[in-house]
Amino acid sequence: MLDLKMIRNHVEDVKAKLATRGVEPEAIDDLLAKDNERRELIVKSENLKKLRNEVSDQISQLKRNKEDANDKIQEMRKVSQDIKGLDEQLENIAEEVESKAAHLPNLPHEDVPVSLTEEGSVEQRRNGTPRTFDFTPKAHWEIGEELGILDFERAAKVAGSRFVYYVGDGARLERAVYNFFLDQNNAAGFTEEITPYMVNDASMFGTGQFPKFKETHAGYEVKDEGLTLIPTAEVPLVNYYRDEIIDEEKLPISVTALSPAFRSEAGSAGRDTRGLIRMHQFNKVEMVKIAKPEQSWNELEKLTTHAETLLQKLGLPYRVITLTTGDMSFTAAKTYDLEVWIPAQDKYREISSCSNCTDFQARRAHIRFRDENGKLQYVHTLNGSGLAVGRTVAAILENYQNEDGTVNVPEALVPYMQGTTVIGKK
């Protein structure tokens, strides 16, 4: 959520910046017009409330002195009705203002490449050289199905499309990958958490999923319970601090969690219909940082380079790109995507997204700290995948495949696989 006062004071700047994210300037004018109406009503209502307080005091005095207060009581009866009417109007308008404001995305950082589409993203760096195969590399789903470690067909029978069973060494590999990530994150100073996988509406609003998430049916809500299956552990990790004032000395805070992520993938019909790339349920190890404003940009760099070390240690080639204004998620001010090499597709695919959400989520979720002057300030929140587990497994299967259909286990994972170095047919 953007600060309304800030918008009021920097109208043209906000319009220009949000235009790069596809927001019509009229949306801002609209919001401010409603906000003016709102503030006018506040003044009217508060003036009447002041009057009521004063006269009530007089009534109270009169009653104490056993004097007649009927005139004043009659007068206040009318005033109270007026207040009620004004407050009802006010409530409606305030809701409109809130709703309009809640639909505006975060302001992009000035470094972010300006583009309404994903075209124009800037490659920051590459690491590792994609392997040259002396045979035609297979897609990971082919490898997985032939080895009997991924079963999409039965998952479709039991749940539907975009679900999978990991079986045997497949399940062990998935578990090895996320345990490796969690251990690495722990070693890098992240505190591990196991969070709720269903959250309430306030939490979904706090991290910026609601209201749009709801409107576009991007996820799964549990009928009649007011709960939503988390689309990412970012939601419970950040909302842990919702409505709290954090001790300044504790910042920056770094937390990490493995969780399944549930996404309806509405609007993705026809994209990545096979394999592990786009699922309704997938495991992800998420990292979240809560930082002071002056720390957050440096923390974003640290978060990103830490995620990169995970890919480096697994020996997977990747590149880092800066997303464009139009391609970033709603809450982000700046996002780096890590893209891992997927041989069968002959391209890099997103495996991590690291964002600084500045005070955008903190304002929605009311997460603050008291600075050295004793003043309350909103924290900055950052999140990054470290990493998407299913996509990592896909990348391992493809990058480490052998001509005979077996797959080597990356060295870093061998201890996590109880010494298994090659996954073969059982």
Add this chain to the structure above:
RNA sequence: GGAGAGUUGGCAGAGUGGUAAUGCAUCGGACUCGAAAUCCGACGACCCGGCUAAUACCGGCGCGCAGGUUCAAAUCCUGUACUCUCCUCCA
């Protein structure tokens, strides 16, 4: 799922219709070489609005939350969330 109790400022804790006691803490002052203790005084969350150079000032709001009754609600009524205890159920 059932029954009961509780939820008041940073903390503790009064207050059953007239508009939030008091204590601790905090801030200022006195005393002191200085500090502690003591004494005097002030402030009362967060938020919103007005006026602003302003974190100054004025006002609103504010007793878990949301409604209702009333000229007036922490106090009465309804609903609801959470916490604790007991029962039930369960991993």
